[in-house]
Amino acid sequence: MNHIAHAEIDRTPPKHDAAWTIGIAARPAQDAPVKGAREAIFVERETLCEEGARADHIYVIAQGAVMLSKLLPDGRRQIIELLGAGDVFGLSNTALYDSTAESLTAVRAFVYDRRFLETSRELQQAVSQRMTSQMCAMHDHAMLLGRKTAAERVASFLMGLIPHRGGHGCKGPDAKADTQHVAIPMTRQEIADYLGLTLETVSRAFSQLKKDGILTAPRHDEIVVTNVCRLCHLTGAV
Secondary structure (H helix, E strand, C coil), rough: HHHHHHHHHHCCCCCCCCCCCCCCCCCEEEECCCCCCCEEECCCCCEEECCCEEECCEEEEECCCCCEECCCCCCEEEEEEEEECCCCCCCCCEEEEEEEEEEECCEEEEEHHHHHHHHHHHHHHHHHHHHHHHHHHHCCCCCCCHHHHHHHHHHHHCCCCCCCCCEECCCCCCCCCCCCCCCCCCCHHHHHHHHHCCHHHHHHHHHHHHHHCCEEECCCCEECCCCCHHHHHCCCCC
């Protein structure tokens, strides 16, 4: 009996931490993890490092949002990560960057020489801690790309922009209203490239959510989720 109960528990996947958000969601500004950094400022839509260029630096985001992407030989693009304050990028197993990093908003970052990472135990530990959380986020994204329907992908993406909702420790709806304003510094095409969908499919999903009264879109870079719980139930995770 105990063995059966244990097996049933093992088959129940844990919910993600409700405090977790996709990197492009608003996050508090971060301090440099260790000494030895050069602070750099990037404007919106600036390339911070480019796929195939020499990987001489690593970056820790202090403030702002960054997307990482890779290109196929025929020009198709896959956005592989959306990063925010506290996240790290620029790491590579070779001498070249394996992806392109572009700022989605104005970005303030701490830049470290790659050679410093190889000799600084303190920086290695700080980067390792940050990369662990990013790896867990990428596991969730792999599940999204591999198993979820188009509607579930879009709903999951939007829920990932709402902190403290939809996972373990969800605080539940407000007593007055279950409404959330969400800033999205991405085009619909970029959302499609992140979710592994076509632009048309993403547009249809947004239109359906509007039709169902789950969200409104007062601006191209902002939506208002009018019923967070209903959106959460469309993610396929509840």
